[in-house]
Amino acid sequence: MDPLFFKLVRVVNLTARPFHERVGREHQLTLNEWRAMAVLGAQPGLNATQVADQTGLDKMAVSRALAGLKRHKRVQRHGDPTDQRSSRLYLTAAGKALHETVGALGRQREAELFAGxxxxxxxxxxxxxxxxxxxxxxxxxxxxxxxxxxxx
Incomplete structure (x- = not known):
């Protein structure tokens, strides 16, 4: 019998694997970019550290994901009025549209996985x-x- 931790990792990997084939390639979106978008879609205005905390990704992975999202004009930064060293992150109109499209596919996948x-x-x-x-x-x-x- 596999250890519980290994089972958790395996479930994550098996459920994430189809992302690239179904969504990532079509929308030029990495899994970590999607994870950051999902957090920002639910909680607009977070800073990069908060996105890392919410996704469980390390700060460098979040930084790369945010750079990709910014390059594709899916996320924008606004200065943080409470901390000049930080910026708040928001999905652009294109980011919101993609968030809705990919979110619908994710909800469909979730329904398939949990049907039984x-x-x-x-x-x-x-x-x-x-x-x-x-x-x-x-x-x-x-x-x-x-x-x-x-x-x-």
Missing amino acids: VDADELARMSATLDTLIRAVERVSDGAAPDRDDQTV
């Missing part, structure tokens, strides 16, 4: 993943996970 999973099991899985995300964030910050957060 009942609603209660999906709810438990979502709660478990939320718990894992919180635990990973705490461990990454140097804090040990709380015992209460280890149960779902």
